Amino acid sequence: MTENKTKLDPKKVFADLATFVASLKTDTGRIEVFMRDAKMIGDAITAQMQADDHVFKDYLGELPSTASCVDEISLLLPVHFEVFLPIRLPTALAPSFDEQQRTVQLRQPDIDHPFFFGNMLNASCMNLLLKQELQQTIASIGRLKSYDLRYRAHHCRGVPFMHQILAVDRRSNGRRCIRFDFVLAVLFEGPVLPLPPYYDAPINYTWLAYGKIEVGPTRHPADWGVIVPKWQTRSLLDAKRLNGVLLLTHRLLSTQQCQNYAAAGPLKLGLATAVQEIKRLRYKQTPTPVLVILTMQKLVLKDMDDETTNVKQLMSIVRLIQQLYNGHVAPHGEAGQAGNMQHLCSTPEAIY
Template identity: 40%
Template sequence: MDECNFMELMEEMAVQFTVNKKEHQLFVHDSHMISLTIQRQLVLDGAVFKDQLAELHKTASFVDKIYLDMPLNFEIFLPIRLPKPVVPTYDEKKRSVQFTRANYQHPFFFGNAVNVKCLNLLLQSELQRAISKLKTATSSSTGRTYDIKYSVLSLNDVPFVHQVVALDRDSNGKRFIRFDFILAVEFSGADLALPPYFKAPLSNRWIAYGRMTVDEDPNPAEWAVLVPKWQDASPGAALISLNCMVMLYRLMSAQQCYLFTLPGSIKLAFVMATEECGLDFQQISIADLTITTMFHQVFGNLYKAVAGNTIGDKTIKSRRLMAIRKQLLRARGIYAMLADAVLRNSISRNFVNAYFYYVDIPPPPECFYQSLVEVRNTDTKLKRKRAKGTPGQQDSGVEDTGHQWTGHQWRAK
């Protein structure tokens, strides 16, 4: 089976899958229009969040079958500002914070503390009310009429990912704009400085969001701290990041791993990848950034939220959970194949087919991807610079797992 340089192949495909400029401009226009329509309705409703969703358009994504587009300054977090100054209490071990203000009453607070549950339930209520009144929005630029719906992915009965989907009425359900976001509170480092162990420049903003816990009951007054690494990315680095997510979406769509095609899932995984890579994420290869992002998707917790939000009677729910499980196993098989390609910087040329149609990817043995997980968690040399290597060359800093992915396992269906 003909092998090729994996790093170079990913760079070439990223150029090929760059979104069409005209379509991108139309998407940006319509996403702004839908965002402003929702904000105007919140104002008419006298909602608490009426002045808080100015950056909603940055959380938008355009989906048309296996094509994905997002703004260059895309966001997964929707930042809001608290109405009054607060006193922070930090937890270094958990990298979390609690915000308090004595003798103050506001819907964002429960007692003296800013409350994750209160904020998200209130936003859910106000968006449900606003969108149930709107129902549709029509673009003056494209002439498209969008049917708007709202839903959430919840963790521990608290909304975690808010989802607004605007479906193009004439697309037979194949084309839509969706806004996927996690509510966060935003601060300027100059106004509220983080402790030194966060290594946050005073000039930078930082955000806090509800901790994503699946196996424990979280404290609703506790917020995870995040210093965004992508906020100061150059336009070139931002475009590379966007192309990585476009390629990942296309791959997962073609391989019918629909659980991992949720734009919110891809964006959150990218955030976790930038946290792992630090500011170096702007210099690493497209292949490394893609596989690091995918790692946080298939081994993260968000898919558990999707499973936990599955509805239906016992039979239907069981069938849907089984489908989720199959998609998870298949996605991990894809991850194992790509991670091995990164280690060897070599892959079959037939790999390109996986971006266009379904191919046979048998799940690897448990030891295969478990060993790769260990490598990704312990060996920083996986995050290589954009150096050109030769096909089949092993990165000397990475341990060979002994389980190579051979070309004969690729069979188009």
């Protein structure tokens, strides 16, 4: 059977980026409706968790920032979108940093709490508990106005890594949905719990600890990845450009029938990884085509869930990367060879 894919003209594919960014202004009304509904869903989830006295009942206030609205190949995002869902723990923790692994272990002696295994804050415990409580909460809510709610998690080695709440609008015959895709992370204030000097953090900063999906032979189960999010530096203009990068990448992958990887969750994580690895704040000067290609490369390199792996789609993305490089990046000399674009990057802690 012949695949019904939209023919790609790499020489023209980036020409409409300005239109994508400009459309964020004209789509203001749609974004407001989407964000209003996202907040309604987030509030309902929090209320149900509080009614059931769940452990995470007070930790999901930032859910709307992780939302997206999908309508066939159309994608809406908050201008300042997030892929990490940050929570603040009400207890002081003692950190132990590993410079070589770029990880941290977080201890609290004499504590009895489901987030901990022994006296160590444990990402597996937290993510498994969050999965359980979200499953129960979504099952209890079921329907909310015109939305049918569902929950699933992307797993790595049997442990949830990225959580997804899906709200399908029944009025659209399944075409439109609001989805919340996020990676659980613990937020710390730099002045309160400072990072070691080798992270070269700014003066006023926050940092995140997140459960890494890569586990090597020297990795301890209590290890957390460390990241100082460069999102903190986003001006409105930078935020809109990154938003446009995601919209364009989503549309490219959708028209090439790479639906498994066109979802907002993998896209946001791919872009976050790419931006985080670019030296200092040079992502602001990095050409948009390079950001698109780097994001796609991350989708291929960091395919995070065996349940959704699609080799055929992955190979389509590889071919798409090469087409985009040959059609735009190489003729303009913007980043050298596509395989060598990582010369921009030097941030080891960004390896999720």
